[in-house]
Amino acid sequence: MSRIPLKMVILLTALLAVVVFLLDNFLYLVKFDLSIIAISLRSIRNFLIMLIGLGWYLIIRKRFVITNKPLSIKLLYLLQILTANLIIGGLLYYTLEPVYEGEVNLTYANYSALLYANICGLLAIASIIPLLFLMREFIFYKQKRTTQLYFNLFIGVILLSSVIFFFEKEPTHLFDFENSNFIHSLLSIVLILLIILLAFRNDWLTYLPRRDKFLYFFLGGIVLIELSLLWKLVYSPHLVAYSKVIGNVGNIVWHFLIIYCSFALLTLLVHLPTARAVDRKLKEVSSLYEFARELNSELNYSRLTQLITQLTARVLESSTTWLELREGQETELKVMSHINLSREQIEQNPFDKLSGFNESLLREKRPVLINDVSAHRELQQVTKWMPELRSLIATPLFSNREQLMGIIYAGKNQPYGFDVDDVSLMEAFANQFAIALENAHLWASSIERERLEQELKIAREVQLKLLPQQMPNIPNFELDSYFLTAYEVGGDYYDTFQFSDGKPGFVIGDVSGKGTSAAFYMAEFKGVIQTLAQHTSSPLKLISQANRIFYNSIEKQMFVTAIVGKLFPEKRKFQFVRAGHPPVVHCSSSSKTATFIQPPGLGIGLDRGTLFDKIIRLETIQLKRGDFLLVFTDGLLEIRNPDNEEFGEERLMELLKNCSGGTATEIKERILNALLDFTSNAQLHDDLTLIVIKCQE
Amino acid sequence: MSNFEISREDNKEITVLKLHGYLDAHTAREFEQSLANVIKEQRFKIVVSLENLKYISSAGLGVFMGFIEEVRKKGGDIKIAQPSPKVYKVFDLLGFPNLYEFYDQLETALKAFEKTQQPGK
Numbered sequence: 001m002s003r004i005p006l007k008m009v010i011l012l013t014a015l016l017a018v019v020v021f022l023l024d025n026f027l028y029l030v031k032f033d034l035s036i037i038a039i040s041l042r043s044i045r046n047f048l049i050m051l052i053g054l055g056w057y058l059i060i061r062k063r064f065v066i067t068n069k070p071l072s073i074k075l076l077y078l079l080q081i082l083t084a085n086l087i088i089g090g091l092l093y094y095t096l097e098p099v100y101e102g103e104v105n106l107t108y109a110n111y112s113a114l115l116y117a118n119i120c121g122l123l124a125i126a127s128i129i130p131l132l133f134l135m136r137e138f139i140f141y142k143q144k145r146t147t148q149l150y151f152n153l154f155i156g157v158i159l160l161s162s163v164i165f166f167f168e169k170e171p172t173h174l175f176d177f178e179n180s181n182f183i184h185s186l187l188s189i190v191l192i193l194l195i196i197l198l199a200f201r202n203d204w205l206t207y208l209p210r211r212d213k214f215l216y217f218f219l220g221g222i223v224l225i226e227l228s229l230l231w232k233l234v235y236s237p238h239l240v241a242y243s244k245v246i247g248n249v250g251n252i253v254w255h256f257l258i259i260y261c262s263f264a265l266l267t268l269l270v271h272l273p274t275a276r277a278v279d280r281k282l283k284e285v286s287s288l289y290e291f292a293r294e295l296n297s298e299l300n301y302s303r304l305t306q307l308i309t310q311l312t313a314r315v316l317e318s319s320t321t322w323l324e325l326r327e328g329q330e331t332e333l334k335v336m337s338h339i340n341l342s343r344e345q346i347e348q349n350p351f352d353k354l355s356g357f358n359e360s361l362l363r364e365k366r367p368v369l370i371n372d373v374s375a376h377r378e379l380q381q382v383t384k385w386m387p388e389l390r391s392l393i394a395t396p397l398f399s400n401r402e403q404l405m406g407i408i409y410a411g412k413n414q415p416y417g418f419d420v421d422d423v424s425l426m427e428a429f430a431n432q433f434a435i436a437l438e439n440a441h442l443w444a445s446s447i448e449r450e451r452l453e454q455e456l457k458i459a460r461e462v463q464l465k466l467l468p469q470q471m472p473n474i475p476n477f478e479l480d481s482y483f484l485t486a487y488e489v490g491g492d493y494y495d496t497f498q499f500s501d502g503k504p505g506f507v508i509g510d511v512s513g514k515g516t517s518a519a520f521y522m523a524e525f526k527g528v529i530q531t532l533a534q535h536t537s538s539p540l541k542l543i544s545q546a547n548r549i550f551y552n553s554i555e556k557q558m559f560v561t562a563i564v565g566k567l568f569p570e571k572r573k574f575q576f577v578r579a580g581h582p583p584v585v586h587c588s589s590s591s592k593t594a595t596f597i598q599p600p601g602l603g604i605g606l607d608r609g610t611l612f613d614k615i616i617r618l619e620t621i622q623l624k625r626g627d628f629l630l631v632f633t634d635g636l637l638e639i640r641n642p643d644n645e646e647f648g649e650e651r652l653m654e655l656l657k658n659c660s661g662g663t664a665t666e667i668k669e670r671i672l673n674a675l676l677d678f679t680s681n682a683q684l685h686d687d688l689t690l691i692v693i694k695c696q697e
Numbered sequence: 698m699s700n701f702e703i704s705r706e707d708n709k710e711i712t713v714l715k716l717h718g719y720l721d722a723h724t725a726r727e728f729e730q731s732l733a734n735v736i737k738e739q740r741f742k743i744v745v746s747l748e749n750l751k752y753i754s755s756a757g758l759g760v761f762m763g764f765i766e767e768v769r770k771k772g773g774d775i776k777i778a779q780p781s782p783k784v785y786k787v788f789d790l791l792g793f794p795n796l797y798e799f800y801d802q803l804e805t806a807l808k809a810f811e812k813t814q815q816p817g818k
Contacts, residue, residue: 510755512755512756512758512759513722513755513756513759555763556762556763556766557729557756557759557760557762557763558759558762559755559758559759559762559791561755561790561791580790580791580792581790582790583790598790600792601792602791602792602795602796603791603792606762606791606792606793606796607795607796611795611796615792615795634755
């Protein structure tokens with residue numbers, strides 16, 4: 001059918017309507033009176049009318065596309081069609097004053113009747129088909145399995161009855177039981193049943209917003225009045241006079257409309273008292289949905305806090321809303337986002353401490369509703385702060401470790417502005433809020449951590465550059481070193497330099513504490529030692545001055561332990577001072593002994609200088625060929641085995657006794673292998689520095 | 698190594714802090730806090746008993762240094778009692794016996810306060 005051009009269909013339909021009108025004129029003027037010609041002409045005429053209906057159906061199906069339009073537009077169409085019918089029909093009725101003859105088969109008693117019936121008939125055809133399309137939309141709003149079936153059955157029965165009416169003479173209406181035969185009655189009952197079934201399909205009303213419910217109830221009343229007027233005023237005899245089939249269909253559709261409309265009004269009436277609650281529930285559902293979507297994707301902390309206040313304000317319809325967050329374990333709360341708070345109000349916020357009212361939230365662990373702020377003893381100052389604030393809901397947000405993360409406040413300007421539903425609603429929301437906030441927080445801290453790791457990596461590279469890149473070549477001596485930090489940066493340090501007399505010197509040090517601050521002091525220490533060495537030839541003076549400098553610059557609870565050594569290459573002699581550092585080990589190759597040499601000394605930075613200078617001693621060791629010295633940081637002694645035992649001095653002594661022989665590097669490797677054996681690990685994990693000084697054979 | 702505890706006993710004007718377990722970089726803060734609390738109460742005669750201290754790190758040693766100046770200025774002192782040989786060795790290596798008074802017995806440490814009104818070193 002779609003192959004026939006629509007324009008043609010329109011033209012044909014219009015032409016048919018004219019033909020029917022001309023036929024009516026002919027019949028009216030000629031007055032055949034029950035002759036065969038009259039009957040067959042009438043049959044042709046009735047058939048043509050049905051064709052008009054078919055044509056109009058095709059046009060409407062093609063042109064009247066409404067499926068995607070909103071309900072309100074559809075309702076508006078319905079109202080427009082009915083009103084147009086009423087106005088056109090009503091006006092013409094009173095101007096034309098049609099009169100009909102006969103009981104069942106009506107004929108036109110005057111020409112006005114002919115004219116009027118024709119217009120009414122066409123109007124009815126023009127209205128009924130789009131009306132059915134509209135009704136289909138309402139009924140199909142929420143489809144069930146049987147919806148389609150019932151509606152199709154309904155249309156089917158209408159068509160069936162139309163066919164029957166086409167051939168039969170009586171009665172005039174399907175619902176006219178008095179003159180009805182069995183088939184008519186059966187059809188009528190089926191139709192009534194179907195109409196009632198379809199009338200229950202008004203779920204679309206349930207989901208209307210509250211305001212629309214009121215509006216539609218009012219409009220529905222108008223529709224109902226219009227419908228009843230339509231039949232009495234416009235259609236009753238006229239349609240039947242025009243065509244029994246159209247009369248019948250019009251009759252059925254009218255009944256259908258009036259029953260559906262009444263049901264709808266009743267439903268609305270029932271729903272009106274709960275409209276607000278339904279409205280709220282619907283808003284909750286849509287908010288929750290929107291919320292979950294937005295919250296889950298929002299990792300920006302400040303945007304998230306805004307989102308939370310906005311959503312709370314929307315769902316609770318609060319006039320003032322603000323979110324306060326707490327940093328870690330702080331007892332202060334800070335307004336992070338707000339709606340309708342002034343700057344002064346934020347500054348003077350009486351809810352900024354975890355005491356009083358807020359403390360009660362911490363105990364309750366759920367939203368607290370204040371129906372009348374001014375009547376609440378604990379909230380006297382709140383009334384001063386914001387006089388218009390009358391009712392309040394405060395909702396604590398707890399992390400999954402039961403820590404209070406923050407509180408969201410929502411206020412209204414009238415007392416008893418919130419109800420129990422609002423409380424349970426906020427209770428449900430609070431969890432979502434907390435999870436989202438925690439996620440955003442974790443995200444932020446993971447980014448921060450990544451940045452810090454990067455920084456530390458750089459710090460480590462810088463620190464490694466502060467260490468000597470290679471050990472100096474010293475006649476008669478051989479030096480090697482090992483350096484390891486457990487953290488990215490550490491407080492261990494060693495360096496080589498020349499004293500002012502040109503003799504080679506070295507320093508090993510350990511800044512107390514670990515990590516970044518220790519690393520900074522280490523860098524400072526290097527600078528101090530390097531500078532001082534240029535102006536002195538005495539390790540004693542060097543360390544004494546270093547202590548004076550450091551005492552003033554280092555924090556009270558921090559200190560540095562160090563050994564400063566000086567080598568006399570020709571004499572194979574070694575001098576050192578010990579500032580609180582682990583002892584120097586002298587290993588003799590000839591006697592196979594290891595001696596711990598621990599002259600008195602004090603850590604650097606512990607004393608202003610006088611005591612330090614008094615305690616410190618310069619120690620001199622005369623080395624023999626093949627002897628070696630080991631200096632180290634306390635990490636060496638503190639290395640632990642799987643039984644959690646420390647390596648300790650005794651084990652070190654045992655190890656070093658038999659360590660001599662070979663180069664300094666070989667000795668170093670021997671020591672490290674022994675340490676690895678001790679830990680049973682593939683790697684060492686603590687801060688550890690050692691220097692081996694071998695006196696060549 | 699986080700098993701560290703501090704118990705406190707106030708003996709007239711002397712406060713005894715007893716350290717238990719491991720005093721390292723992590724637990725040093727706890728020790729620092731209790732020392733700060735004692736000083737905040739204007740109590741400057743303090744004995745730190747190390748009878749049950751198993752380990753002390755450089756950060757732990759630093760805590761003593763953080764307060765000694767203030768305490769001595771106020772006419773008090775921090776005295777260290779009953780260190781185990783191993784713990785004493787750490788103090789000794791660093792030269793702490795030059796800065797603090799060490800006692801083998803808690804009683805002698807307490808008595809030392811009564812005997813002298815010494816200003817410290």
